[in-house]
Amino acid sequence: MVEGFAQSRDQWLPVCSLPRLTEAGIVAVRVAGVDLALISEGGRVMACERACPHEQADLACGRLLHGRIACPRHEASFSLDDGTISDGWPSRPLRFYPVRVERGEVFINAASLILKREN
Numbered sequence: 001m002v003e004g005f006a007q008s009r010d011q012w013l014p015v016c017s018l019p020r021l022t023e024a025g026i027v028a029v030r031v032a033g034v035d036l037a038l039i040s041e042g043g044r045v046m047a048c049e050r051a052c053p054h055e056q057a058d059l060a061c062g063r064l065l066h067g068r069i070a071c072p073r074h075e076a077s078f079s080l081d082d083g084t085i086s087d088g089w090p091s092r093p094l095r096f097y098p099v100r101v102e103r104g105e106v107f108i109n110a111a112s113l114i115l116k117r118e119n
């Protein structure tokens with residue numbers, strides 16, 4: 001169990017099974033009214049905003065390429081380490097959200113999504 005997880009369990013919502021995400025690579029989910037893309041790549045699991053920050057294309061329809069997610073509209077890509085977009089594209093970095101994996105399930109921290117909606 002991840003340290004601190006039990007105390008804050010009520011904020012963590014199960015959103016996808018780990019085997020499903022591992023097989024698909026990218027899975028679209030909606031949590032607390034917020035659209036996200038879950039990503040499994042290189043042994044990592046993460047969640048980012050589903051709408052591309054460049055022109056809002058659906059990143060859940062994108063492709064994973066060696067530590068990056070490529071947008072299906074313009075083929076710019078975002079680093080899965082820090083969210084930065086590939087050179088030459090005018091866009092803020094991709095936003096990521098806290099994820100935990102326990103007992104074969106992927107959990108999203110709902111509190112982090114509420115903060116997003118207030119921004």
Ligand code: FES
Pocket residue numbers: 052053054055056057071072073074075076077
């Ligand atoms: S809409 Fe995603 S790179 Fe342009």
